[in-house]
Amino acid sequence: MLFKILGTAAGGGFPQWNCACAGCNAARDGSVRRRLHACAALSATGEIWTLINAPPDIAAQIEQSQELTPGPGLRETRLRGVILTDAEMDHTIGLLVLREQSNLQIYATECVRKTLHDAFPIDGLLRNYASMTWSTIRCDQSFNIENGAISITPFIAGQKRPRYVEAIGEASSEWVIGLAIRDNDSGRSVLYAPAVEAWSSTLASVLEGSTIAFIDGTFWTEDEMSKLGIAKRTATECGHVPLSGTAGLIECVSSLKKRPPVHLVHINNTNPLLMQNHQCPLPKGISLASDGMLIEV
Ligand SMILES: [Zn+2]
Numbered sequence: 282m283l284f285k286i287l288g289t290a291a292g293g294g295f296p297q298w299n300c301a302c303a304g305c306n307a308a309r310d311g312s313v314r315r316r317l318h319a320c321a322a323l324s325a326t327g328e329i330w331t332l333i334n335a336p337p338d339i340a341a342q343i344e345q346s347q348e349l350t351p352g353p354g355l356r357e358t359r360l361r362g363v364i365l366t367d368a369e370m371d372h373t374i375g376l377l378v379l380r381e382q383s384n385l386q387i388y389a390t391e392c393v394r395k396t397l398h399d400a401f402p403i404d405g406l407l408r409n410y411a412s413m414t415w416s417t418i419r420c421d422q423s424f425n426i427e428n429g430a431i432s433i434t435p436f437i438a439g440q441k442r443p444r445y446v447e448a449i450g451e452a453s454s455e456w457v458i459g460l461a462i463r464d465n466d467s468g469r470s471v472l473y474a475p476a477v478e479a480w481s482s483t484l485a486s487v488l489e490g491s492t493i494a495f496i497d498g499t500f501w502t503e504d505e506m507s508k509l510g511i512a513k514r515t516a517t518e519c520g521h522v523p524l525s526g527t528a529g530l531i532e533c534v535s536s537l538k539k540r541p542p543v544h545l546v547h548i549n550n551t552n553p554l555l556m557q558n559h560q561c562p563l564p565k566g567i568s569l570a571s572d573g574m575l576i577e578v
Pocket residue numbers: 297300301302303304305306550551
């Protein structure tokens with residue numbers, strides 16, 4: 282299986298268009314690398330590809346990836362589907378961008394599917410542009426893609442609803458999922474979870490069984506945004522467990538007896554890890570993912 286990281290930034294990207302924080306300015310002046318929104322693509326053989334999430338800059342991500350270059354037909358793409366890990370705007374707006382492509386298979390949990398039908402009616406808006414086929418996926422129930430070459434098991438990663446449905450969305454345990462993605466030929470697997478609300482025994486066991494992992498690196502500290510005066514919301518209120526601290530993701534991951542190489546994705550532009558000469562210690566085996574990284578699993 283091929284697994285490609287197309288982008289690694291949290292909502293807003295890096296730099297964010299209206300932000301003049303030190304990090305965004307450093308990305309603008311080229312002293313640190315720019316990052317597109319978090320997104321990944323997977324493929325059994327490189328022949329056809331499935332995206333994980335559809336961020337606003339998906340077209341630019343596809344243009345930057347030779348694996349996804351269109352052709353040889355005039356309007357031919359290798360892209361076949363999109364698996365959504367939640368209904369957040371920065372993971373779904375790209376479906377509107379992909380409207381030129383018909384026959385995309387979209388995989389989403391029931392509450393995400395319903396939200397993209399009612400509150401943010403992407404499927405209705407696209408009806409006259411593209412034929413998208415929707416499949417409902419469930420936590421702990423594996424589904425296959427590419428004729429069974431790859432099997433994917435969603436697991437609960439959080440229950441935070443997108444802000445646009447905070448008042449109207451129904452309670453569900455399947456608002457935010459992570460994915461255990463297994464190549465059925467090699468038996469190896471990738472964990473992809475760009476939003477982790479809290480450490481859990483489920484996450485621990487999926488991590489222990491993975492060959493490589495890409496997990497939530499959104500915030501370094503709980504109060505990062507309020508300290509910068511950007512927003513009052515804490516990391517937890519945004520649906521992300523911070524990386525640092527005693528209950529932080531790094532300590533939890535480090536406590537595992539057996540862990541795969543862990544790469545952080547979905548990094549917010551406020552996260553000091555993005556700065557050069559940052560003072561945020563990352564233990565061996567945990568590192569920042571980079572846009573464009575391609576691995577063979
Ligand atoms: Zn910024």
